[in-house]
Amino acid sequence: LSSYPSKQPSLSLCLHLSLSLSLSLFLSSYLAKQPSLRSSIRDHETCERLKGLTNGQVQICQRHVEAMDSVKRGAEIAIEECQHQFQNRRWNCSTLDGIHVFGKVITQGTREAAFVHAVSSAGVAFAVTRACSRGELEKCGCDRKIRGLSPEGFQWSGCSDNLSYGVAFSQSFVDSPERSRGLSSSRVLMNLHNNEAGRKAILSNMKVECKCHGVSGSCEVRTCWKVMPPFRKVGNVLKEKFDGATEVQQRKVGSRKVLVPKSAQFKPHTIQDLVYLVPSPDFCEHDPKNGILGxxxxxxxxxxxxxxxxxxxxxxxxxxxxxxxxxxxxxxxxxxxxxxxxxxxxxxxxxxxxx
Missing domain, CATH: 3.30.2460.20 (Wnt (Wingless and Int-1), C-terminal domain)
Structure with missing residues:
Protein backbone atom coordinates (compact mmCIF):
# COMPACT_ATOMS: atom_id res chain seq x y z
CA LEU A 1 0.00 0.00 0.00
CA SER A 2 1.18 3.49 -0.70
CA SER A 3 -0.22 6.47 1.14
CA TYR A 4 -1.70 9.57 -0.34
CA PRO A 5 1.22 11.47 -1.83
CA SER A 6 2.34 13.75 0.93
CA LYS A 7 4.97 16.36 0.37
CA GLN A 8 8.42 15.55 1.60
CA PRO A 9 9.08 17.82 4.57
CA SER A 10 11.55 20.47 3.48
CA LEU A 11 13.78 21.75 6.25
CA SER A 12 12.02 25.10 6.35
CA LEU A 13 8.65 23.36 6.59
CA CYS A 14 9.79 20.97 9.28
CA LEU A 15 11.03 23.89 11.31
CA HIS A 16 7.68 25.57 11.28
CA LEU A 17 5.17 23.45 13.13
CA SER A 18 3.68 26.84 14.09
CA LEU A 19 2.18 28.20 17.27
CA SER A 20 -0.70 25.79 16.81
CA LEU A 21 1.64 23.09 18.08
CA SER A 22 3.57 22.84 21.31
CA LEU A 23 6.63 22.56 19.09
CA SER A 24 6.58 26.21 18.01
CA LEU A 25 9.79 26.45 16.07
CA PHE A 26 10.89 28.66 13.23
CA LEU A 27 8.89 30.64 10.71
CA SER A 28 9.16 28.77 7.44
CA SER A 29 8.55 31.79 5.27
CA TYR A 30 11.45 33.61 6.92
CA LEU A 31 13.83 30.70 6.49
CA ALA A 32 12.73 30.24 2.91
CA LYS A 33 13.93 33.77 2.22
CA GLN A 34 17.20 33.14 4.03
CA PRO A 35 18.80 30.05 2.40
CA SER A 36 21.97 30.54 4.41
CA LEU A 37 19.99 29.91 7.61
CA ARG A 38 18.39 26.67 6.53
CA SER A 39 21.26 24.43 7.46
CA SER A 40 22.32 25.88 10.78
CA ILE A 41 21.37 28.34 13.53
CA ARG A 42 24.59 29.65 14.96
CA ASP A 43 24.20 33.17 16.40
CA HIS A 44 22.03 35.07 18.89
CA GLU A 45 20.83 37.58 16.32
CA THR A 46 19.28 34.77 14.29
CA CYS A 47 17.15 33.82 17.30
CA GLU A 48 15.79 37.36 17.53
CA ARG A 49 14.89 37.48 13.84
CA LEU A 50 13.01 34.18 13.83
CA LYS A 51 9.32 34.97 13.92
CA GLY A 52 6.94 32.41 15.38
CA LEU A 53 8.91 31.98 18.60
CA THR A 54 7.57 33.19 21.92
CA ASN A 55 9.76 35.51 23.98
CA GLY A 56 10.64 32.58 26.21
CA GLN A 57 11.74 30.49 23.25
CA VAL A 58 13.86 33.32 21.88
CA GLN A 59 15.67 33.50 25.22
CA ILE A 60 16.19 29.73 25.25
CA CYS A 61 17.46 29.88 21.68
CA GLN A 62 19.97 32.58 22.64
CA ARG A 63 21.20 30.63 25.65
CA HIS A 64 21.42 27.36 23.73
CA VAL A 65 22.21 28.34 20.15
CA GLU A 66 24.24 25.18 19.65
CA ALA A 67 21.20 23.03 20.42
CA MET A 68 18.97 24.59 17.75
CA ASP A 69 20.20 22.26 15.01
CA SER A 70 19.12 19.35 17.21
CA VAL A 71 15.72 20.99 17.65
CA LYS A 72 15.42 21.16 13.87
CA ARG A 73 16.32 17.49 13.58
CA GLY A 74 13.75 16.69 16.24
CA ALA A 75 11.07 18.38 14.12
CA GLU A 76 12.15 16.37 11.09
CA ILE A 77 12.06 12.98 12.78
CA ALA A 78 8.69 13.83 14.35
CA ILE A 79 7.12 14.47 10.94
CA GLU A 80 8.81 11.42 9.42
CA GLU A 81 7.52 9.20 12.22
CA CYS A 82 4.02 10.66 12.06
CA GLN A 83 3.82 9.96 8.34
CA HIS A 84 5.08 6.41 8.87
CA GLN A 85 2.59 5.61 11.61
CA PHE A 86 -0.41 6.96 9.69
CA GLN A 87 0.52 5.95 6.15
CA ASN A 88 -2.45 3.55 5.93
CA ARG A 89 -5.00 5.80 7.66
CA ARG A 90 -7.46 8.27 6.20
CA TRP A 91 -5.46 11.03 7.87
CA ASN A 92 -1.90 10.19 6.88
CA CYS A 93 -0.11 13.13 8.46
CA SER A 94 0.41 14.85 5.12
CA THR A 95 2.15 18.19 5.41
CA LEU A 96 0.79 21.32 3.81
CA ASP A 97 2.34 24.62 2.83
CA GLY A 98 1.41 27.45 5.14
CA ILE A 99 1.23 28.19 8.83
CA HIS A 100 -0.63 25.03 9.87
CA VAL A 101 1.57 22.36 8.32
CA PHE A 102 -0.84 19.53 9.18
CA GLY A 103 -4.02 21.50 8.56
CA LYS A 104 -6.32 23.29 11.00
CA VAL A 105 -7.58 19.99 12.37
CA ILE A 106 -4.42 19.96 14.49
CA THR A 107 -5.54 23.16 16.21
CA GLN A 108 -8.90 21.75 17.23
CA GLY A 109 -8.03 19.44 20.10
CA THR A 110 -8.45 16.15 18.23
CA ARG A 111 -6.69 12.80 18.65
CA GLU A 112 -4.46 13.78 15.74
CA ALA A 113 -3.46 16.96 17.55
CA ALA A 114 -2.65 14.88 20.63
CA PHE A 115 -0.37 12.60 18.63
CA VAL A 116 1.41 15.47 16.87
CA HIS A 117 2.13 17.22 20.17
CA ALA A 118 3.40 14.02 21.74
CA VAL A 119 5.64 12.94 18.86
CA SER A 120 6.99 16.49 18.42
CA SER A 121 7.90 16.81 22.09
CA ALA A 122 9.51 13.37 21.98
CA GLY A 123 11.39 14.26 18.79
CA VAL A 124 13.06 17.28 20.40
CA ALA A 125 13.98 15.35 23.55
CA PHE A 126 15.34 12.47 21.45
CA ALA A 127 17.42 14.63 19.09
CA VAL A 128 18.91 16.79 21.85
CA THR A 129 19.77 13.71 23.92
CA ARG A 130 21.46 12.06 20.94
CA ALA A 131 23.51 15.20 20.30
CA CYS A 132 24.63 15.11 23.93
CA SER A 133 25.82 11.52 23.67
CA ARG A 134 27.68 12.26 20.44
CA GLY A 135 29.58 15.13 22.04
CA GLU A 136 28.01 17.72 19.74
CA LEU A 137 26.86 20.04 22.55
CA GLU A 138 29.16 21.81 24.97
CA LYS A 139 26.65 22.02 27.81
CA CYS A 140 25.94 18.32 28.09
CA GLY A 141 27.53 14.94 27.50
CA CYS A 142 27.00 11.36 28.60
CA ASP A 143 25.02 10.66 31.74
CA ARG A 144 27.68 9.78 34.31
CA LYS A 145 25.36 9.76 37.35
CA ILE A 146 24.69 6.02 37.17
CA ARG A 147 27.70 4.32 38.74
CA GLY A 148 28.54 1.29 40.84
CA LEU A 149 27.32 -2.29 40.88
CA SER A 150 23.75 -3.02 39.84
CA PRO A 151 21.48 -5.50 41.70
CA GLU A 152 21.82 -7.76 38.64
CA GLY A 153 25.58 -7.94 39.17
CA PHE A 154 26.90 -5.82 36.31
CA GLN A 155 28.96 -2.66 36.55
CA TRP A 156 27.39 0.60 35.43
CA SER A 157 29.82 2.32 33.08
CA GLY A 158 30.10 3.56 29.52
CA CYS A 159 28.20 6.44 27.95
CA SER A 160 24.57 6.38 29.06
CA ASP A 161 22.23 8.58 27.07
CA ASN A 162 21.66 11.82 28.95
CA LEU A 163 17.90 11.73 28.58
CA SER A 164 17.38 13.90 31.66
CA TYR A 165 19.02 16.79 29.79
CA GLY A 166 17.03 16.17 26.61
CA VAL A 167 13.75 15.94 28.51
CA ALA A 168 14.51 19.10 30.50
CA PHE A 169 15.32 20.97 27.28
CA SER A 170 12.11 19.74 25.64
CA GLN A 171 10.07 20.76 28.67
CA SER A 172 11.63 24.21 28.63
CA PHE A 173 11.48 24.90 24.88
CA VAL A 174 8.48 22.92 23.65
CA ASP A 175 6.18 23.73 26.57
CA SER A 176 7.05 27.43 26.59
CA PRO A 177 4.24 28.62 24.24
CA GLU A 178 1.62 26.81 26.31
CA ARG A 179 2.87 28.08 29.67
CA SER A 180 3.01 31.64 28.35
CA ARG A 181 -0.76 31.44 27.80
CA GLY A 182 -1.44 30.39 31.38
CA LEU A 183 -2.97 27.16 32.62
CA SER A 184 -6.63 28.15 32.44
CA SER A 185 -7.72 26.77 29.07
CA SER A 186 -8.58 23.16 28.32
CA ARG A 187 -6.43 23.19 25.19
CA VAL A 188 -3.31 24.34 27.07
CA LEU A 189 -3.80 21.59 29.64
CA MET A 190 -4.30 19.06 26.84
CA ASN A 191 -1.18 20.17 24.99
CA LEU A 192 1.01 20.10 28.08
CA HIS A 193 -0.28 16.66 29.04
CA ASN A 194 0.42 15.21 25.59
CA ASN A 195 3.83 16.88 25.42
CA GLU A 196 4.77 15.07 28.60
CA ALA A 197 3.27 11.79 27.39
CA GLY A 198 5.59 11.98 24.38
CA ARG A 199 8.64 12.35 26.59
CA LYS A 200 7.44 9.54 28.85
CA ALA A 201 7.31 7.25 25.82
CA ILE A 202 11.11 7.54 25.65
CA LEU A 203 11.73 7.40 29.39
CA SER A 204 9.65 4.27 29.92
CA ASN A 205 11.37 2.40 27.10
CA MET A 206 15.04 3.03 27.88
CA LYS A 207 17.20 -0.04 27.25
CA VAL A 208 20.31 -1.44 28.89
CA GLU A 209 23.26 -2.31 26.65
CA CYS A 210 26.26 -4.24 27.94
CA LYS A 211 29.77 -5.25 26.99
CA CYS A 212 31.63 -8.28 28.28
CA HIS A 213 35.22 -8.14 29.51
CA GLY A 214 37.48 -11.07 30.28
CA VAL A 215 40.01 -13.54 28.94
CA SER A 216 39.20 -15.03 25.51
CA GLY A 217 35.86 -13.34 25.28
CA SER A 218 34.59 -14.56 28.63
CA CYS A 219 32.15 -12.39 30.54
CA GLU A 220 33.90 -12.20 33.90
CA VAL A 221 33.03 -8.51 34.10
CA ARG A 222 30.07 -6.93 32.40
CA THR A 223 29.76 -3.16 32.01
CA CYS A 224 26.42 -1.66 31.02
CA TRP A 225 24.86 1.67 30.17
CA LYS A 226 21.42 3.03 29.35
CA VAL A 227 20.37 3.97 25.81
CA MET A 228 17.23 5.39 24.27
CA PRO A 229 14.98 3.11 22.23
CA PRO A 230 14.91 3.60 18.45
CA PHE A 231 12.53 6.43 17.60
CA ARG A 232 10.42 3.93 15.66
CA LYS A 233 9.70 2.23 18.99
CA VAL A 234 8.65 5.58 20.44
CA GLY A 235 6.35 6.11 17.46
CA ASN A 236 4.82 2.65 17.90
CA VAL A 237 4.11 3.33 21.57
CA LEU A 238 2.51 6.70 20.81
CA LYS A 239 0.43 5.17 18.02
CA GLU A 240 -0.97 2.67 20.52
CA LYS A 241 -1.71 5.56 22.88
CA PHE A 242 -3.45 7.34 19.99
CA ASP A 243 -5.74 4.37 19.42
CA GLY A 244 -6.59 4.25 23.12
CA ALA A 245 -6.70 8.01 23.75
CA THR A 246 -9.22 9.35 26.28
CA GLU A 247 -11.72 12.12 25.52
CA VAL A 248 -11.54 14.61 28.39
CA GLN A 249 -13.10 17.80 29.66
CA GLN A 250 -11.94 20.44 32.12
CA ARG A 251 -13.07 20.40 35.72
CA LYS A 252 -12.13 22.56 38.67
CA VAL A 253 -10.75 20.60 41.62
CA GLY A 254 -10.16 22.92 44.54
CA SER A 255 -8.22 25.85 43.15
CA ARG A 256 -6.86 23.89 40.18
CA LYS A 257 -8.28 23.16 36.76
CA VAL A 258 -7.68 19.59 35.60
CA LEU A 259 -8.71 17.31 32.76
CA VAL A 260 -10.99 14.39 33.59
CA PRO A 261 -12.60 11.72 31.35
CA LYS A 262 -15.70 13.07 29.63
CA SER A 263 -17.56 9.84 30.28
CA ALA A 264 -17.73 8.07 33.61
CA GLN A 265 -17.30 4.82 31.68
CA PHE A 266 -13.71 5.75 30.83
CA LYS A 267 -10.99 4.86 33.28
CA PRO A 268 -8.84 7.78 34.47
CA HIS A 269 -5.93 8.44 32.14
CA THR A 270 -2.33 8.24 33.28
CA ILE A 271 0.51 10.64 32.53
CA GLN A 272 1.60 8.31 29.71
CA ASP A 273 -1.78 8.29 27.94
CA LEU A 274 -2.90 10.69 25.22
CA VAL A 275 -5.97 12.85 25.76
CA TYR A 276 -8.17 14.86 23.40
CA LEU A 277 -11.06 17.33 23.66
CA VAL A 278 -13.14 16.91 20.51
CA PRO A 279 -13.90 13.99 18.15
CA SER A 280 -11.98 13.87 14.88
CA PRO A 281 -13.60 14.50 11.50
CA ASP A 282 -13.85 11.46 9.23
CA PHE A 283 -11.24 12.88 6.80
CA CYS A 284 -13.22 11.46 3.88
CA GLU A 285 -13.83 14.57 1.79
CA HIS A 286 -11.46 17.22 0.51
CA ASP A 287 -11.72 20.27 2.78
CA PRO A 288 -9.12 22.92 1.88
CA LYS A 289 -10.38 25.30 4.56
CA ASN A 290 -9.34 22.90 7.29
CA GLY A 291 -6.39 21.37 5.46
CA ILE A 292 -8.06 17.98 4.97
CA LEU A 293 -6.94 16.28 1.77
CA GLY A 294 -9.66 13.63 1.68
Whole structure:
Protein backbone atom coordinates (compact mmCIF):
# COMPACT_ATOMS: atom_id res chain seq x y z
CA LEU A 1 0.00 0.00 0.00
CA SER A 2 1.18 3.49 -0.70
CA SER A 3 -0.22 6.47 1.14
CA TYR A 4 -1.70 9.57 -0.34
CA PRO A 5 1.22 11.47 -1.83
CA SER A 6 2.34 13.75 0.93
CA LYS A 7 4.97 16.36 0.37
CA GLN A 8 8.42 15.55 1.60
CA PRO A 9 9.08 17.82 4.57
CA SER A 10 11.55 20.47 3.48
CA LEU A 11 13.78 21.75 6.25
CA SER A 12 12.02 25.10 6.35
CA LEU A 13 8.65 23.36 6.59
CA CYS A 14 9.79 20.97 9.28
CA LEU A 15 11.03 23.89 11.31
CA HIS A 16 7.68 25.57 11.28
CA LEU A 17 5.17 23.45 13.13
CA SER A 18 3.68 26.84 14.09
CA LEU A 19 2.18 28.20 17.27
CA SER A 20 -0.70 25.79 16.81
CA LEU A 21 1.64 23.09 18.08
CA SER A 22 3.57 22.84 21.31
CA LEU A 23 6.63 22.56 19.09
CA SER A 24 6.58 26.21 18.01
CA LEU A 25 9.79 26.45 16.07
CA PHE A 26 10.89 28.66 13.23
CA LEU A 27 8.89 30.64 10.71
CA SER A 28 9.16 28.77 7.44
CA SER A 29 8.55 31.79 5.27
CA TYR A 30 11.45 33.61 6.92
CA LEU A 31 13.83 30.70 6.49
CA ALA A 32 12.73 30.24 2.91
CA LYS A 33 13.93 33.77 2.22
CA GLN A 34 17.20 33.14 4.03
CA PRO A 35 18.80 30.05 2.40
CA SER A 36 21.97 30.54 4.41
CA LEU A 37 19.99 29.91 7.61
CA ARG A 38 18.39 26.67 6.53
CA SER A 39 21.26 24.43 7.46
CA SER A 40 22.32 25.88 10.78
CA ILE A 41 21.37 28.34 13.53
CA ARG A 42 24.59 29.65 14.96
CA ASP A 43 24.20 33.17 16.40
CA HIS A 44 22.03 35.07 18.89
CA GLU A 45 20.83 37.58 16.32
CA THR A 46 19.28 34.77 14.29
CA CYS A 47 17.15 33.82 17.30
CA GLU A 48 15.79 37.36 17.53
CA ARG A 49 14.89 37.48 13.84
CA LEU A 50 13.01 34.18 13.83
CA LYS A 51 9.32 34.97 13.92
CA GLY A 52 6.94 32.41 15.38
CA LEU A 53 8.91 31.98 18.60
CA THR A 54 7.57 33.19 21.92
CA ASN A 55 9.76 35.51 23.98
CA GLY A 56 10.64 32.58 26.21
CA GLN A 57 11.74 30.49 23.25
CA VAL A 58 13.86 33.32 21.88
CA GLN A 59 15.67 33.50 25.22
CA ILE A 60 16.19 29.73 25.25
CA CYS A 61 17.46 29.88 21.68
CA GLN A 62 19.97 32.58 22.64
CA ARG A 63 21.20 30.63 25.65
CA HIS A 64 21.42 27.36 23.73
CA VAL A 65 22.21 28.34 20.15
CA GLU A 66 24.24 25.18 19.65
CA ALA A 67 21.20 23.03 20.42
CA MET A 68 18.97 24.59 17.75
CA ASP A 69 20.20 22.26 15.01
CA SER A 70 19.12 19.35 17.21
CA VAL A 71 15.72 20.99 17.65
CA LYS A 72 15.42 21.16 13.87
CA ARG A 73 16.32 17.49 13.58
CA GLY A 74 13.75 16.69 16.24
CA ALA A 75 11.07 18.38 14.12
CA GLU A 76 12.15 16.37 11.09
CA ILE A 77 12.06 12.98 12.78
CA ALA A 78 8.69 13.83 14.35
CA ILE A 79 7.12 14.47 10.94
CA GLU A 80 8.81 11.42 9.42
CA GLU A 81 7.52 9.20 12.22
CA CYS A 82 4.02 10.66 12.06
CA GLN A 83 3.82 9.96 8.34
CA HIS A 84 5.08 6.41 8.87
CA GLN A 85 2.59 5.61 11.61
CA PHE A 86 -0.41 6.96 9.69
CA GLN A 87 0.52 5.95 6.15
CA ASN A 88 -2.45 3.55 5.93
CA ARG A 89 -5.00 5.80 7.66
CA ARG A 90 -7.46 8.27 6.20
CA TRP A 91 -5.46 11.03 7.87
CA ASN A 92 -1.90 10.19 6.88
CA CYS A 93 -0.11 13.13 8.46
CA SER A 94 0.41 14.85 5.12
CA THR A 95 2.15 18.19 5.41
CA LEU A 96 0.79 21.32 3.81
CA ASP A 97 2.34 24.62 2.83
CA GLY A 98 1.41 27.45 5.14
CA ILE A 99 1.23 28.19 8.83
CA HIS A 100 -0.63 25.03 9.87
CA VAL A 101 1.57 22.36 8.32
CA PHE A 102 -0.84 19.53 9.18
CA GLY A 103 -4.02 21.50 8.56
CA LYS A 104 -6.32 23.29 11.00
CA VAL A 105 -7.58 19.99 12.37
CA ILE A 106 -4.42 19.96 14.49
CA THR A 107 -5.54 23.16 16.21
CA GLN A 108 -8.90 21.75 17.23
CA GLY A 109 -8.03 19.44 20.10
CA THR A 110 -8.45 16.15 18.23
CA ARG A 111 -6.69 12.80 18.65
CA GLU A 112 -4.46 13.78 15.74
CA ALA A 113 -3.46 16.96 17.55
CA ALA A 114 -2.65 14.88 20.63
CA PHE A 115 -0.37 12.60 18.63
CA VAL A 116 1.41 15.47 16.87
CA HIS A 117 2.13 17.22 20.17
CA ALA A 118 3.40 14.02 21.74
CA VAL A 119 5.64 12.94 18.86
CA SER A 120 6.99 16.49 18.42
CA SER A 121 7.90 16.81 22.09
CA ALA A 122 9.51 13.37 21.98
CA GLY A 123 11.39 14.26 18.79
CA VAL A 124 13.06 17.28 20.40
CA ALA A 125 13.98 15.35 23.55
CA PHE A 126 15.34 12.47 21.45
CA ALA A 127 17.42 14.63 19.09
CA VAL A 128 18.91 16.79 21.85
CA THR A 129 19.77 13.71 23.92
CA ARG A 130 21.46 12.06 20.94
CA ALA A 131 23.51 15.20 20.30
CA CYS A 132 24.63 15.11 23.93
CA SER A 133 25.82 11.52 23.67
CA ARG A 134 27.68 12.26 20.44
CA GLY A 135 29.58 15.13 22.04
CA GLU A 136 28.01 17.72 19.74
CA LEU A 137 26.86 20.04 22.55
CA GLU A 138 29.16 21.81 24.97
CA LYS A 139 26.65 22.02 27.81
CA CYS A 140 25.94 18.32 28.09
CA GLY A 141 27.53 14.94 27.50
CA CYS A 142 27.00 11.36 28.60
CA ASP A 143 25.02 10.66 31.74
CA ARG A 144 27.68 9.78 34.31
CA LYS A 145 25.36 9.76 37.35
CA ILE A 146 24.69 6.02 37.17
CA ARG A 147 27.70 4.32 38.74
CA GLY A 148 28.54 1.29 40.84
CA LEU A 149 27.32 -2.29 40.88
CA SER A 150 23.75 -3.02 39.84
CA PRO A 151 21.48 -5.50 41.70
CA GLU A 152 21.82 -7.76 38.64
CA GLY A 153 25.58 -7.94 39.17
CA PHE A 154 26.90 -5.82 36.31
CA GLN A 155 28.96 -2.66 36.55
CA TRP A 156 27.39 0.60 35.43
CA SER A 157 29.82 2.32 33.08
CA GLY A 158 30.10 3.56 29.52
CA CYS A 159 28.20 6.44 27.95
CA SER A 160 24.57 6.38 29.06
CA ASP A 161 22.23 8.58 27.07
CA ASN A 162 21.66 11.82 28.95
CA LEU A 163 17.90 11.73 28.58
CA SER A 164 17.38 13.90 31.66
CA TYR A 165 19.02 16.79 29.79
CA GLY A 166 17.03 16.17 26.61
CA VAL A 167 13.75 15.94 28.51
CA ALA A 168 14.51 19.10 30.50
CA PHE A 169 15.32 20.97 27.28
CA SER A 170 12.11 19.74 25.64
CA GLN A 171 10.07 20.76 28.67
CA SER A 172 11.63 24.21 28.63
CA PHE A 173 11.48 24.90 24.88
CA VAL A 174 8.48 22.92 23.65
CA ASP A 175 6.18 23.73 26.57
CA SER A 176 7.05 27.43 26.59
CA PRO A 177 4.24 28.62 24.24
CA GLU A 178 1.62 26.81 26.31
CA ARG A 179 2.87 28.08 29.67
CA SER A 180 3.01 31.64 28.35
CA ARG A 181 -0.76 31.44 27.80
CA GLY A 182 -1.44 30.39 31.38
CA LEU A 183 -2.97 27.16 32.62
CA SER A 184 -6.63 28.15 32.44
CA SER A 185 -7.72 26.77 29.07
CA SER A 186 -8.58 23.16 28.32
CA ARG A 187 -6.43 23.19 25.19
CA VAL A 188 -3.31 24.34 27.07
CA LEU A 189 -3.80 21.59 29.64
CA MET A 190 -4.30 19.06 26.84
CA ASN A 191 -1.18 20.17 24.99
CA LEU A 192 1.01 20.10 28.08
CA HIS A 193 -0.28 16.66 29.04
CA ASN A 194 0.42 15.21 25.59
CA ASN A 195 3.83 16.88 25.42
CA GLU A 196 4.77 15.07 28.60
CA ALA A 197 3.27 11.79 27.39
CA GLY A 198 5.59 11.98 24.38
CA ARG A 199 8.64 12.35 26.59
CA LYS A 200 7.44 9.54 28.85
CA ALA A 201 7.31 7.25 25.82
CA ILE A 202 11.11 7.54 25.65
CA LEU A 203 11.73 7.40 29.39
CA SER A 204 9.65 4.27 29.92
CA ASN A 205 11.37 2.40 27.10
CA MET A 206 15.04 3.03 27.88
CA LYS A 207 17.20 -0.04 27.25
CA VAL A 208 20.31 -1.44 28.89
CA GLU A 209 23.26 -2.31 26.65
CA CYS A 210 26.26 -4.24 27.94
CA LYS A 211 29.77 -5.25 26.99
CA CYS A 212 31.63 -8.28 28.28
CA HIS A 213 35.22 -8.14 29.51
CA GLY A 214 37.48 -11.07 30.28
CA VAL A 215 40.01 -13.54 28.94
CA SER A 216 39.20 -15.03 25.51
CA GLY A 217 35.86 -13.34 25.28
CA SER A 218 34.59 -14.56 28.63
CA CYS A 219 32.15 -12.39 30.54
CA GLU A 220 33.90 -12.20 33.90
CA VAL A 221 33.03 -8.51 34.10
CA ARG A 222 30.07 -6.93 32.40
CA THR A 223 29.76 -3.16 32.01
CA CYS A 224 26.42 -1.66 31.02
CA TRP A 225 24.86 1.67 30.17
CA LYS A 226 21.42 3.03 29.35
CA VAL A 227 20.37 3.97 25.81
CA MET A 228 17.23 5.39 24.27
CA PRO A 229 14.98 3.11 22.23
CA PRO A 230 14.91 3.60 18.45
CA PHE A 231 12.53 6.43 17.60
CA ARG A 232 10.42 3.93 15.66
CA LYS A 233 9.70 2.23 18.99
CA VAL A 234 8.65 5.58 20.44
CA GLY A 235 6.35 6.11 17.46
CA ASN A 236 4.82 2.65 17.90
CA VAL A 237 4.11 3.33 21.57
CA LEU A 238 2.51 6.70 20.81
CA LYS A 239 0.43 5.17 18.02
CA GLU A 240 -0.97 2.67 20.52
CA LYS A 241 -1.71 5.56 22.88
CA PHE A 242 -3.45 7.34 19.99
CA ASP A 243 -5.74 4.37 19.42
CA GLY A 244 -6.59 4.25 23.12
CA ALA A 245 -6.70 8.01 23.75
CA THR A 246 -9.22 9.35 26.28
CA GLU A 247 -11.72 12.12 25.52
CA VAL A 248 -11.54 14.61 28.39
CA GLN A 249 -13.10 17.80 29.66
CA GLN A 250 -11.94 20.44 32.12
CA ARG A 251 -13.07 20.40 35.72
CA LYS A 252 -12.13 22.56 38.67
CA VAL A 253 -10.75 20.60 41.62
CA GLY A 254 -10.16 22.92 44.54
CA SER A 255 -8.22 25.85 43.15
CA ARG A 256 -6.86 23.89 40.18
CA LYS A 257 -8.28 23.16 36.76
CA VAL A 258 -7.68 19.59 35.60
CA LEU A 259 -8.71 17.31 32.76
CA VAL A 260 -10.99 14.39 33.59
CA PRO A 261 -12.60 11.72 31.35
CA LYS A 262 -15.70 13.07 29.63
CA SER A 263 -17.56 9.84 30.28
CA ALA A 264 -17.73 8.07 33.61
CA GLN A 265 -17.30 4.82 31.68
CA PHE A 266 -13.71 5.75 30.83
CA LYS A 267 -10.99 4.86 33.28
CA PRO A 268 -8.84 7.78 34.47
CA HIS A 269 -5.93 8.44 32.14
CA THR A 270 -2.33 8.24 33.28
CA ILE A 271 0.51 10.64 32.53
CA GLN A 272 1.60 8.31 29.71
CA ASP A 273 -1.78 8.29 27.94
CA LEU A 274 -2.90 10.69 25.22
CA VAL A 275 -5.97 12.85 25.76
CA TYR A 276 -8.17 14.86 23.40
CA LEU A 277 -11.06 17.33 23.66
CA VAL A 278 -13.14 16.91 20.51
CA PRO A 279 -13.90 13.99 18.15
CA SER A 280 -11.98 13.87 14.88
CA PRO A 281 -13.60 14.50 11.50
CA ASP A 282 -13.85 11.46 9.23
CA PHE A 283 -11.24 12.88 6.80
CA CYS A 284 -13.22 11.46 3.88
CA GLU A 285 -13.83 14.57 1.79
CA HIS A 286 -11.46 17.22 0.51
CA ASP A 287 -11.72 20.27 2.78
CA PRO A 288 -9.12 22.92 1.88
CA LYS A 289 -10.38 25.30 4.56
CA ASN A 290 -9.34 22.90 7.29
CA GLY A 291 -6.39 21.37 5.46
CA ILE A 292 -8.06 17.98 4.97
CA LEU A 293 -6.94 16.28 1.77
CA GLY A 294 -9.66 13.63 1.68
CA UNK A 295 -9.10 10.07 0.49
CA UNK A 296 -9.88 10.39 -3.22
CA UNK A 297 -6.95 8.88 -5.14
CA UNK A 298 -5.56 7.03 -2.12
CA UNK A 299 -4.49 3.45 -2.74
CA UNK A 300 -6.35 0.84 -0.72
CA UNK A 301 -6.26 -2.88 0.02
CA UNK A 302 -9.24 -4.62 -1.60
CA UNK A 303 -9.01 -7.71 0.63
CA UNK A 304 -8.52 -5.91 3.96
CA UNK A 305 -11.35 -5.26 6.41
CA UNK A 306 -9.22 -2.80 8.39
CA UNK A 307 -8.97 0.96 7.89
CA UNK A 308 -6.60 0.43 4.93
CA UNK A 309 -9.27 -1.61 3.17
CA UNK A 310 -11.08 -0.07 0.22
CA UNK A 311 -14.47 0.00 1.93
CA UNK A 312 -13.30 2.08 4.90
CA UNK A 313 -10.52 4.06 3.20
CA UNK A 314 -12.83 5.12 0.37
CA UNK A 315 -15.70 5.97 2.75
CA UNK A 316 -18.16 3.88 0.72
CA UNK A 317 -17.52 5.81 -2.52
CA UNK A 318 -16.06 2.76 -4.28
CA UNK A 319 -12.69 2.36 -5.91
CA UNK A 320 -11.03 2.02 -9.28
CA UNK A 321 -8.74 -0.83 -10.29
CA UNK A 322 -5.93 -0.66 -12.83
CA UNK A 323 -3.33 -3.21 -13.81
CA UNK A 324 0.30 -2.18 -13.85
CA UNK A 325 3.53 -3.97 -14.59
CA UNK A 326 6.02 -4.23 -11.75
CA UNK A 327 9.71 -5.07 -12.21
CA UNK A 328 11.41 -6.73 -9.25
CA UNK A 329 14.69 -8.48 -8.55
CA UNK A 330 14.30 -12.25 -8.37
CA UNK A 331 16.24 -15.53 -8.51
CA UNK A 332 19.17 -13.91 -6.71
CA UNK A 333 22.33 -16.01 -6.35
CA UNK A 334 25.50 -15.38 -4.41
CA UNK A 335 28.63 -15.50 -6.55
CA UNK A 336 32.07 -16.25 -5.10
CA UNK A 337 33.49 -13.77 -4.34
CA UNK A 338 31.71 -11.48 -3.55
CA UNK A 339 28.56 -10.37 -5.31
CA UNK A 340 24.91 -11.16 -5.70
CA UNK A 341 23.47 -11.57 -9.18
CA UNK A 342 19.72 -11.28 -9.73
CA UNK A 343 17.35 -11.56 -12.63
CA UNK A 344 14.64 -9.02 -13.33
CA UNK A 345 11.15 -10.45 -13.12
CA UNK A 346 8.13 -8.70 -14.52
CA UNK A 347 4.61 -9.35 -13.35
CA UNK A 348 1.28 -7.58 -13.49
CA UNK A 349 -0.40 -6.40 -10.29
CA UNK A 350 -3.73 -4.77 -9.62
CA UNK A 351 -3.71 -1.35 -7.97
CA UNK A 352 -6.87 -0.13 -6.28
CA UNK A 353 -7.51 3.57 -5.57
CA UNK A 354 -10.42 5.42 -4.02
CA UNK A 355 -12.88 7.29 -6.23
Missing amino acids: TAGRQCNRTSRAIDGCELMCCGRGFNTVETEVVERCSCKFRWCCSVKCKQCRHVVQVHSCR
